[in-house]
Amino acid sequence: MKLKLYWQIFIGLAAGIFFGIMARGLGFENFVVDKVSILGTIFLRGLRMVIIPLIVSSIISGVAGIGSAERFGRLSLKTLSYYLTTSLLAILTGLALVNLLRPGLGANLGLEEVPEELKAGAQKIGDTLLGIIPTNPLEAMVKGDMLPVIFFSLLFGFFITRAPQPYRESLTNFFQGIFEVMMRLTHFIILFTPIGVFALMSKIVAQTGFEVFVPLGSYMLTVMISLAIHAFLTLPVLLYAIGGADPVAHARAMSAALMTAFSTASSSATLPLTLDAVENNAGVSNKVTSFVLPLGATINMDGTALYECVAAMFIAQVYGIELSFFQQMIVVFTALLASIGAAGIPMAGLVMITIVLQAVGLPLEGVGLILAVDRILDMMRTSVNVWSDSCGSVIIARSEEETELKVLRKRA
Numbered sequence: 001m002k003l004k005l006y007w008q009i010f011i012g013l014a015a016g017i018f019f020g021i022m023a024r025g026l027g028f029e030n031f032v033v034d035k036v037s038i039l040g041t042i043f044l045r046g047l048r049m050v051i052i053p054l055i056v057s058s059i060i061s062g063v064a065g066i067g068s069a070e071r072f073g074r075l076s077l078k079t080l081s082y083y084l085t086t087s088l089l090a091i092l093t094g095l096a097l098v099n100l101l102r103p104g105l106g107a108n109l110g111l112e113e114v115p116e117e118l119k120a121g122a123q124k125i126g127d128t129l130l131g132i133i134p135t136n137p138l139e140a141m142v143k144g145d146m147l148p149v150i151f152f153s154l155l156f157g158f159f160i161t162r163a164p165q166p167y168r169e170s171l172t173n174f175f176q177g178i179f180e181v182m183m184r185l186t187h188f189i190i191l192f193t194p195i196g197v198f199a200l201m202s203k204i205v206a207q208t209g210f211e212v213f214v215p216l217g218s219y220m221l222t223v224m225i226s227l228a229i230h231a232f233l234t235l236p237v238l239l240y241a242i243g244g245a246d247p248v249a250h251a252r253a254m255s256a257a258l259m260t261a262f263s264t265a266s267s268s269a270t271l272p273l274t275l276d277a278v279e280n281n282a283g284v285s286n287k288v289t290s291f292v293l294p295l296g297a298t299i300n301m302d303g304t305a306l307y308e309c310v311a312a313m314f315i316a317q318v319y320g321i322e323l324s325f326f327q328q329m330i331v332v333f334t335a336l337l338a339s340i341g342a343a344g345i346p347m348a349g350l351v352m353i354t355i356v357l358q359a360v361g362l363p364l365e366g367v368g369l370i371l372a373v374d375r376i377l378d379m380m381r382t383s384v385n386v387w388s389d390s391c392g393s394v395i396i397a398r399s400e401e402e403t404e405l406k407v408l409r410k411r412a
Contacts (some may be wrong), residue, residue, distance in 0.1 A: 005193065006255035012194035013201050020205025029206035037203035043196025046189040047269045050182055052141050054272055055294045056153050057179035062290025063157025064172045070301060072158055079292050082392045083300040087339055089234050090384075091332050094226040094306035097314065099328075101225075105220035123314025146268060146298045154291075179286075186272040193256065193273070195262040204375060205353055216373050219314050223377055231384050233300075235391045243395035246409040253281035253407055254390045261386040265378045267297040270386055278390050283406035284397040292396055293334070296389035303381030304352065305339035314355040315366035327360045332388055334359040 001013075023032040066072050134148035135141040141149055160171045236247035251258075257273040264270055275293055278284045312331050316323050323331070338352040353367055396407060 008194040009256055009259045012198040012264060015197040016201025017205050017268055019204040022205045024209050031249050032202050032206040036199050040196050040199030043192055044264060044269055048274060048356050050186050050272055051268060052149060054182040054186060055149060057182055058173050058290040059150060059153035059294055060157040061175040063154055064160040064289050065287050074235045076290055077294060078396050079092060082395060086302050087305045087336055090302040090306040091231050091335050094310040095332060097226045097309045098220050101222050101368055103222045104314040122232060129135045132165055150294055150298060152408045188271055188275060193260055202375050208375065220373055223307055223310050226310060227303055227380055227384050230302060230306060231387055232283040235260045235388055238389045239394060243398045244409060245407045249269055250394060250407040253277055257386055258383050262379045264384045265382045267382055267385045271297045274390060277394050282394055283404050284393050285402055288397045288400060289393055292393045293389055296392060301339040303384030305335045307350045307377060307381045308338060308356050310336040311353050311370055315369060316362055319371060323360060330360050331356055334357050392407060
C-alpha cells in the first residue's frame with residue numbers, strides 16, 4: 001500500500017531529526033549542513049518557483065469568478081475581520097500567559113550580538129506598508145514582494161469582471177488555465193516534500209543541537225503553551241462553532257501542509273501545499289481559497305504576533321522593567337500592526353520584535369537574549385499561522401453557504 005503524503009512527511013521529519021542527532025553525536029554535522037541540506041534547498045527553490053505564478057493566477061481567476069462587486073466587498077470584509085480577530089486573540093493569549101508564568105524573572109542570560117539586518121529592517125516597516133501599492137507590478141513579481149503582487153492581482157481580477165465581452169470570458173479562461181497548469185506543477189513538486197523535509201530537519205538539528213534550549217526553557221515553554229492554546233483551543237472552537245466543521249477532520253486534511261510549514265518555517269513557501277490541501281482535502285472552493293489563503297500567508301500571522309508579544313514582555317522581565325497596563329496595551333497594538341506590515345522583510349519575526357521594543361522604550365539589544373532559540377520557535381509559530389489561514393478559509397466558505405465542504409461535522 002502506498003503511504004499517504006502526511007505519513008511520508010512525518011517519517012521524513014522524524015528521520016531528519018534522528019539523522020541530525022546522529023550527525024552531531026558522531027561529528028559529521030558539517031557534512032549534513034554542507035551536503036545533505038542541498039536537497040532541502042532544491043525543494044524550497046521548487047516551491048518558491050511556483051509561488052508568484054500560482055498566486056497571481058489563483059487570485060485573478062478566483063476574483064474574476066466572484067463576479068459582483070458586492071460579493072467581492074463582502075468577502076474582503078469577512079477575511080480581514082477574521083484575520084484581525086484571530087491575531088488579537090493570539091496576542092492576548094500570549095500576554096496572559098507571560099504575565100502568569102513570568103519566565104524572565106531571575107533569568108541569567110548572556111546577550112548575543114544583534115544582527116545589523118534587524119536595525120536596518122526596523123526602519124523599513126513604514127516603507128513596507130506604503131509599498132503595498134506597487135509602482136511596477138512586474139518588478140514586484142520579480143522581487144517576490146507578496147503584498148504588492150496580491151494588491152495588483154486583486155484589482156486586476158476585479159476589473160476583469162468590468163471588461164466587455166468577449167474579453168472578460170477570454171481573460172477569465174486564460175488565467176484559469178494558468179492556475180490549472182500551476183496546480184499540476186505544484187502537485188509534482190509536492191511529491192518531493194518528504195525528502196525536502198528530511199534534509200531541512202537534519203540540517204537544523206545538526207546545526208543547533210538541543211543544548212541552546214536549556215537556559216531559555218521557561219521562555220520557550222511560555223511561547224509553546226500560548227501557541228498550543230491558540231492552535232488547539234481558540235481556533236478549533238471558532239472552526240466548530242462558526243464554521244460548523246470538525247476540527248479533527250480539518251487537521252487531518254491539513255496535516256501535510258502543517259508539517260511542511262513546521263519544516264520550512266515559511267508560510268509563503270508552504271502556500272502551494274496549503275492551497276492544495278484546503279481545496280482538495282477540505283473541499284473549499286477556489287473562489288474562497290484564491291482570495292483568503294494568499295492574503296493570509298502574507299498578513300495573517302497569529303503565531304508570529306503572539307510570539308512578538310511574549311518576547312517583548314520576556315525581555316522587559318529580564319531587564320527588571322515593569323510595564324504598566326497602558327504599555328502592555330501598546331505592545332498588543334504594535335504587535336498586531338507589525339504582524340500585518342512586516343511581510344516580505346528578511347528575518348521578519350525578529351524585525352517585528354524590534355518594532356515592539358521601540359514602541360515601549362525597551363532596549364533593542366534585548367533581542368540578543370532570544371536569538372538562540374528563534375529558529376525552533378519560528379517553525380512552531382509558522383505552523384500556527386498556516387493552521388489559522390486554513391481555518392479561516394473554511395469559516396469564510398461556510399459563511400458563503402458553500403455546501404461541498406468535506407470537513408463539516410456530522411450532525412446527530
